[in-house]
Amino acid sequence: MKNKEVKDIKIPMKEHFGNYMVPVRDALEVFSGKWKIPIISALTFYETCGFKELERIVEGITPKMLSKELKFLEENLLIIRKVEDTRPITVTYSITEYGKTCKSVMSELYRWGVEHRKKVFNIEGQTWDKC
Amino acid sequence: MKNKEVKDIKIPMKEHFGNYMVPVRDALEVFSGKWKIPIISALTFYETCGFKELERIVEGITPKMLSKELKFLEENLLIIRKVEDTRPITVTYSITEYGKTCKSVMSELYRWGVEHRKKVFNIEGQTWDKC
């Protein structure tokens, strides 16, 4: 191939997409992993829970993971932690107003995921219809 | 606390959410990881690319990861692989019509991610405005 007829050389993504990926990654960081969506969902449903309550609601999670994920979600302003002055002291975790904005993303993931199951596994009509 | 005044005991998620999490997980599997979104984006932009082209477009990816992710995306019907009868033989990867449906999820992730950056890092007005 001669240099004259240089056919469309495809350039690296950054030329086209700029920093498009950065906020997408940020969003994915909040939703990915095994436990973040279950925890957000639980707190969206119940508004407020204690630590042990969450341990029971989110089945299978270990206290280590729960503790770690709650810290992450608090740092990301999706939930608030409050130490209540009771005996014994209790700690409550609540979804924030901002935390509720996750719903739009989660329902888009849900919607696409349902179609994907149909397409890829030909699985339909199951009880993916709650919430 | 007496059994009489059992105060709202919070039950495990499955009672409320059923299998809600399953398609959400399916969707996340397609979009999470370091390389899937960049590859999908590249193929959405260029429609068709060769292996080495993708290696150059998706900066930093190793052939091992590229090969692995392409297989995954093909199994998930998002892209098609075609061996062209040229000399030397070339292989093309193209986005499928179905693959283009990822756009809605990705733009929702993007939209939410931009707001999240504003909220959490107070970073605004950057060039997250391409694509």
Added chain:
DNA sequence: CATATCACTATACTTTTGGATACCACTATA
């Protein structure tokens, strides 16, 4: 006084994910 509950933390381990490097067969070009 024994046991249980609350909200965790500590330690060690396994699994998953991704990276670095080298290399393969084939073909075309200089």
Added chain:
DNA sequence: TATAGTGGTATCCAAAAGTATAGTGATATG
């Protein structure tokens, strides 16, 4: 014949993510 480009594999390694199990100190209950 040497070099470069095609589309990948094969190995080994490091880091991240997640699991299993035990234990802490304070308080409350039977």
